[in-house]
Amino acid sequence: MAKLRYAQALNAALREEMARDPTVVLFGEDIAAYGGVFKVSRDLLQEFGPARVRDTPISEATMTAMAVGASMMGLRPVLEIMYADFLPLCLDALVNQASPARFIWAGQVELPFVLRTQGGAGAGAGAQHSKSLDAMVAHIPGLKVVAPAFPADAKALLKAAIRDPDPVIFLEHKLLYNSFGEVPDDAPPEPIGKAKIVREGAAVTLIASSRMVIEALAAAETLAGGGVEAEVIDLRTLRPLDTETIFASVRKTHRAVVVNEGWRFCGYAAELSAAIAEACFYALDAPVQRLGLADRAIPYSAPLEAAALPNAEAIAAAALRTLQ
Amino acid sequence: MAKLRYAQALNAALREEMARDPTVVLFGEDIAAYGGVFKVSRDLLQEFGPARVRDTPISEATMTAMAVGASMMGLRPVLEIMYADFLPLCLDALVNQASPARFIWAGQVELPFVLRTQGGAGAGAGAQHSKSLDAMVAHIPGLKVVAPAFPADAKALLKAAIRDPDPVIFLEHKLLYNSFGEVPDDAPPEPIGKAKIVREGAAVTLIASSRMVIEALAAAETLAGGGVEAEVIDLRTLRPLDTETIFASVRKTHRAVVVNEGWRFCGYAAELSAAIAEACFYALDAPVQRLGLADRAIPYSAPLEAAALPNAEAIAAAALRTLQ
Amino acid sequence: MSASPPAPGDPALLETLFARMVEVRFLEEGLRAAHKAGQTRGPLHCCDGQEAVGVGATAALAPGDVVTSTHRGHAHYLGRGLSLERVLGEIFGRASGYCQGRAGHMLIADRARGMLGGNAIVGGGIPVAVGQAWALQALNTGAVALSFFGDGAAQTGVCHESMNIAALWRLPVIFLCEHNEYGLTVAASQQSAVRDIAVRAQGYAMPGVVVDGNDVLAVRSATAEAAARARAGEGPTLIEAKTYRMTGFSTSDMGGYQSREEMAAWAPRDPIERAAAALGPAFAPRRAEMEAQLRARVEAAFAAALAAPFPDAGDLLLPEYRHA
Amino acid sequence: MSASPPAPGDPALLETLFARMVEVRFLEEGLRAAHKAGQTRGPLHCCDGQEAVGVGATAALAPGDVVTSTHRGHAHYLGRGLSLERVLGEIFGRASGYCQGRAGHMLIADRARGMLGGNAIVGGGIPVAVGQAWALQALNTGAVALSFFGDGAAQTGVCHESMNIAALWRLPVIFLCEHNEYGLTVAASQQSAVRDIAVRAQGYAMPGVVVDGNDVLAVRSATAEAAARARAGEGPTLIEAKTYRMTGFSTSDMGGYQSREEMAAWAPRDPIERAAAALGPAFAPRRAEMEAQLRARVEAAFAAALAAPFPDAGDLLLPEYRHA
């Protein structure tokens, strides 16, 4: 067991999978000698050589389609897209090539590629470098979408993603890369599609992913100070959604707050809210509270950006609303 | 008052707006001499000349960004994207350029462009020519999204879209182009953002847009045969959503079925379901029923495609589930 | 590009390729009739007049090579040795088709014969082929990826990105542009700023070759040369095959944009007639015999395909990530 | 591209441009200090060594012309005559900034001076400029659109699509590629299959010009020539300005990839020193005086910008489609 940063945990997962399987290759912008702008692929060029760790031109649409083509021919490419804001450039390849290929071709190919990217606001990176576009990728059948909050999950899920026969969109968060956590040394891959209860409680269920899990846990702490014991679910996988864990918790607490860092309208949290209200209709004692990013392009100036983002305070307030 | 096809109504709207305002220009693939593959711009090249009706190369990403640039400099471009399946190619320009420009630049520019496209399955056009990607565009702040079901609305809303200072994504449906309806001759533009009750009823509210309105009306007919009077709401605009009309109806009927032709998971109907359950929690007598496309790439073969699509029968069955 | 008959070269080979072109022509004749009879769904894209490109280019490939095709793939499919009956099964949406009816005519794939695969996103196959070539290179297969695309597709962004990356990485890929003078209904002169797409190869420091696309042996040898370069580690080649689409863009084409003069000028260059001429007058009786056999074969394949069952709608109820 | 001083040409003009370049350099010096002091958010992209490109090119424009910039826009902003204080206000996220602090350093726009605008999507401004040029052409303004972009951006799909359309439509646009040898940390030789981006102009039948990007007068005259062509209806020009980024890609650059030799080779070509040299030894005392004035001006602008208030978070509560 080591204490690692989230970026280091990802780096370890890449290293271990590359050592284990010679068909695992990395590509993306500035990922080779420089090790990636967030240093997730640090030292891997030196360890595995230029044929397996490749810098690319700035050509996200083509890179994504290349992952489709390379993976169907036997490589296991891991593509880094520098910012989640650039996912729209990848979407044609995801929606029109990756999504249909396995089903429409009746299983003739596997598409074992991973598209890693990072999103999230709070760093003053502005409207084009701060978004979480979870909803856009989670909407696409045939893909899996993973969004870990903690270093241990980051490592174990990235390993699973690399071994998976389907395309996996792996969503990281710029403000989590430096966060520390215990990471088991020889952890096996963690199954994709399983949420995790990261805090138990009986009064209300807080459901989040990625950095919003940290905010939800902080909210739970505040609520506990007021005698309210919140259960916190870290989704870890956004598609396929682990409804079993979610519904069981809501049937126990009878209340739910759902949070996603993307835009609220038609966002990922709408799926959570809808799924819960549809399946747990008779168990719910209060309307599901849904929190997301303000429906605006993300502003740069600190007070504006802060006002746009969901946070622990807003989550705690929403939880209290379910208890009124 | 004339009986026009949906495609003709759109054509009339383009013609009238072009005649009214010389800054309205059309561009897209095969829209000039050929009049568009669905003939929506038929004869307009002859009437308004090649400077205002322009064929383009196959370059959707650039065409969308051109609409952003041209509209901020004083044109009112109407861009035709041949199939909604190609919207992912347009998304970078929509998400990263069109969406932020007005808010982030503090109102320095207007972006009065319209992106017309058509989606929908049922024609055996296969996985890359049948999708409805409503959820992807409806998620984007700063855009408006319109999806008319009837010729009269198609005309009146397209006129409004062309005059609007914001980017409007105008979603048409390949199976509606030949549908007939009464279209007032000198109809004024219809305000964007207003849903319409197209059938009144007190037992359950069916909420849909585009071709699914036709299916919902057919379901209501069936239900009426069984003594169940359904209210049918045609959303007409997907963003901004007319929650007022929806909530008032649900508070009256206490039951709701929401339908969208896009994929169900994380789709547009999830927003409807969530919004209703959150706002009408105490008014609902049954869980909201959500219908969407099966979470699969759309198959070509007729029996498979039919099984993937929501239809009148499924809507009626869902309505009955709310009444059990 | 003259209309003179090609030098016979290897007459046995030319006869084989002649037969393959005729098979494609007969297939399409049958398809047009089937379309009129309502036995297919959606518009079909025929390649009359262009058969020499698909047949000639695929004839230069080896079994381990891989091909990406387009919406206009019949010559590519048969050239690559796919079974007539299973191609037709797919077009008729039957369980016996290559993809069990899920793909339809535009997206046919046959992994075993390296057809991966048809593509209805214009330009969509190009970057997929670059990814395939990367895998072929990284896995030391000695194989090449060949990507067919049109003059319209040459204007897409991914075409540029793909050529740049392929040239930079010296990937074993052949970019084969079928220049048939039209992208749907718009003439190439209205879509491309240059007449010869091959000129653009200079922008990637790779060879750009113009070849008479109606001379099946010329296409074959240009492709063979490019394949040899690719296998030798010398990287990609752009081949531009000048040809002409003798009929409409699809069965839904309403016509009116291909001038009579233009069509008349191209008629004598029909690649099938040119191959026959090159085989000399002695070929005539043999030709009649071959055509009779081929017609019988094609008719038998139609009959068999039309007799096959439709797939079961239960396919859609498989779990999302189980495709077969 | 030699390191010899440019011919002085018009000395008064050169002095003006010298002063503008120095102003940019001082601005960036101040920004680096402010960044270290924690007064800015996110990484800042400076253009040390490249000032002659932005300053020279904008000097060739007229008031009605419009410019799209990049993430590295300081020379473009000041070249276009934007106020130092309001640029700084934006960078400091203040209500006094050009966009009230919403845009931040990468997205600054000033409609009045035709700066529309900064862009942090690499390549994103290029097709926007094509759209702007279309409007300028259609509205008979006689104005031109100038799009700055980097050698990295030249590899993006939209760059290709944009040049093709601009050439086809003979749009009044100038494509100005600032070739500074790097796209982030990756050398141009690893990103572009050709050394000279200008070669690609042949693929669009438009003029491609290579100019010494560290010679401010040379950049200005190449741009003036292109602008004259554009205004005369002769269409677009691609100008490739060869220059060098003398510092890291941004304030968060961890370095290590620009070789000492390379940096040493470029140091004597500093465009500011070259302009000074061209102005002759007599310029020295005048230079000292100018620099003192400029430094005072820049310092005053910093002080004023830092004293301005932050915007009110209430901005976010405006209705979605009201931006000011």
Ligand SMILES: Cc1ncc(C[n+]2csc(CCOP(=O)(O)OP(=O)(O)O)c2C)c(N)n1
């Ligand atoms: C991205 C995209 N845009 C538009 C279309 C609609 N479309 C289908 S075929 C076609 C023309 C393609 O021209 P070309 O590449 O020359 O191929 P050809 O049809 O001539 O074989 C168009 C515009 C599409 N399928 N995909």
Ligand SMILES: Cc1ncc(C[n+]2csc(CCOP(=O)(O)OP(=O)(O)O)c2C)c(N)n1
């Ligand atoms: C679409 C996109 N991909 C990647 C990035 C990340 N990125 C920011 S600057 C940059 C390098 C750009 O190189 P170039 O165009 O040469 O401009 P320069 O930084 O040299 O001025 C990259 C890759 C981005 N902002 N947008």
Ligand SMILES: [Mg+2]
């Ligand atoms: Mg063509």
Ligand SMILES: [Mg+2]
């Ligand atoms: Mg650069």
